[in-house]
Amino acid sequence: MTIFLATLAGWLNRRQLDVINYLHAENEILKEQLEKKDVKLALSNTQRRKLAKCGKKLGRKGLMQYASIVTPDRILYWHRKLVALKYTAKRKIQTDRQKEMETIREFCIKFAEENASWGYGRIQGALSNLGYEVSETTVGNILRAAGIPPSEERMKKSTWKQFVRSHMATMCVADFLTTEVWTMRGLVRYHTLFVMNLAKRKVQIAQISCQMNGQVMAQVARNLTDSEDGFLDKMEYFVCDNDPLFTNEFCETLETSGVKVIKTRVATPEQNGYAERFVKSLKEECLDRMIFFGERSLRKAINEYVEHYHHERNHQGLDNLIPFPYASETKGRSGSVVKFERLGGLLNYYHRENGEEERLAG
Template sequence: MNSKTFVRSHMDVMSVADFFTVEVWTLRGLVRYHVFFVMNLAKRQVEVAHIGCQVNGAVMAQVARNMTDGCDGILKGRRFFVCDHDPLYTKEFRQILTDFEVEVIQTRVGCPQQNGYAESFVSAIKRECIDHMIFFSEKSLRRAVGQYIEHFHQERNHQGLDNLIPFPNSPQVHSQSGLIVKSERLGGLLNYYHREEKEVLAMA
């Protein structure tokens, strides 16, 4: 079974993950923050597992414990966790997931396309949001990431889902009539246009 067939066959129980970094201005000067996210592949649902400037083995071990919490861990119901060979995926990190019966699948070195869904999200959030902003605190970074993820879930069409929106916050209207309404986030950096349902007036 090739990798594409494997992904299609196990998408409902698979999560993919990746990091990206963002430079943030603080009282200490320019500080590099790491954003670690996990995507539920079948739903294209992204959750941030960690944002911080301190990322090491101990931090990642705690992140792994949070992700595998039996009540509300984001890997609950997952069987496979796909990531690259970043050293932050330590032996302890991988063992915690394995003990939770989640198999860790690490892509081949130099083959980012094997984790294409995660790589695509990183490219999108940087291109559409992060690269257009200057951050002066961790709070501002968290707000931007949170707003983009809401946009990604509720307002952005996904080609891999037949151009549908995963979790639309308004009904998707396919008619050619009705008022076009614009919604925006982050001061207009993220825009969403949708057609409102045309009201049908009851006959007296």
């Protein structure tokens, strides 16, 4: 029995050593791969603490034999440093004034970034309106520390985002999207051109066709700039990408009507982000979830979605409000909840009916 136990113990020790040797070899291979790709390990304090705690038990001799990620001296250094920090680390005591200065700093940066013409004095006044009293020097120090230049320099570097936000009431954006439709000739690609009023998030489908060319686009431009019911009436800017379908004749027609055409840079879809967002929403919520047989079915789906987009869909960019809600609805908690469906339940909208109307109807 004694011989058996001794044999079993020896076998277990060899088994454990084999496991350790395998893990050691595996770590060395991983380390070589990282060094080959010139990647350095970025260990967190938690990971360092774990290695230091385990390495302390092995001692220097054990670390020399098994450590492969870092050197034994480095692990022991971490251990000494962690022990020292236990007794020398300083606690940060934040007073009420320090907390208030953090808030003031955030507002200073926010005001400067959103208002290029605001100088130190104007920002100081805005802070005073909110109940924070600081000097102009303090405002200047905060902005310089954040790398924000004075108002004179900021006004020279107006960003595209600032331009769009300041002209949103008189700006429209446009884009194309394509959809494959089954016809008698097989799959046919249809182009849909839409125009969006940024301030109101109002969308108009300008054209749906499988044959887009210069003549069609010229007629679309005349429709958009019609003096009586043109969608671009009272608009000053028309933003689009460099699609060849936005022909010179199309742009000249808009320019003649007083609408300046601004084409975004090539391969920068973020400059037309509002239009790109509408395309994504339309595809994800509607078009990509349907199969179309004929142009009529495509037109019906797109028109239904635009109605849903205007009157029933909440917009995160408008503080989660609906652009053109139905007047007959109520936001109170009285009245029954009604579900309204479009496209067979693909687009749903829930609202409460007016309790007084329900009572009279009953």
